[in-house]
Amino acid sequence: MSYEQFAYLYDELMQDAPYEEWVNFVKEKSQKYQVDGKDLLDLACGTGELSVRFAKEGFSVSGVDLSADMLAVAQAKAQEQGLPIPFFEQDMASLEGHEEFDIIGIFCDSLNYLKSDADVIQTFASVYNHLKDEGIFFFDVHSTYKISEVFTKQTFADAEDQISYIWNSFPGELPNSVEHELSFFVLDEQTEKYDRFDELHYQRTYPIQQYSDWLDDAGFELLEVCADFETKEPQPNSERIFFIARKKPSL
Known part of the structure; x- marks a missing residue:
């Protein structure tokens, strides 16, 4: 994708x-x-x-x-x-x-x-x-609370018919930073199969x-x-x- x-x-x-x-x-x-x-x-x-x-x-x-x-x-x-x-x-x-x-x-x-x-x-x-x-x-x-307590070392997921995702968050190397590893699964209506798309996001506050x-x-x-x-x-x-x-x- x-x-x-x-x-x-x-x-x-x-x-x-x-x-x-x-x-x-x-x-x-x-x-x-x-x-x-x-x-x-x-x-x-x-x-x-x-x-x-x-x-x-x-x-x-x-x-x-x-x-x-x-x-x-x-x-x-x-x-x-x-x-x-x-x-x-x-x-x-x-x-x-x-x-x-x-x-x-x-x-x-x-x-x-x-x-x-x-x-x-x-x-x-x-x-x-x-x-x-x-x-x-x-x-x-x-x-800083959200980065360290809400995001860090947490996994979020959602499963829908068209789009599903798995979102893992890990501590970043620097203070008050986080790395988000996201995997999306999107339905291809023509093949009726799911395509996977991976993203890595970095945030720091x-x-x-x-x-x-x-x-x-x-x-x-x-x-x-x-x-x-x-x-x-x-x-x-x-x-x-x-x-x-x-x-x-x-x-």
């Missing part, structure tokens, strides 16, 4: 993801922090599911992802719904050729796929350079204070840290941490 086929498979596997909660979160917090414009950059946009939803809510959306196959799915999805969303194949740590945006978001724990401190630091700098003064940066990450320090170093004012789509402060067992930061004007 090609990665392009996996890109279509991704939407099937993620159909229960709380996309509307991400959209509502951004809308509510943008209003709270008085963001005037609606130019939004969806970094690591994948198959464009959030990009499309933001566009339907009146945002002027652009999408960036490193995977050409994911972007092909995103472009087809936007065209099918008549949405003029431009998509670009770029690394979020080295954006170039874009106008400045009112809002930049890295959603669905995509930041956790960066492998080093330097990658995160460079991404924050890249986001800063592409935000308007006073622009807002949203991102969410897995908590950091303590909240580390992200806060990097944001400060990059020139951001940290406005809010919350967890699990709620307004309360993160708890020891919170799984998804949300950061909202404002670009300080350069001197």
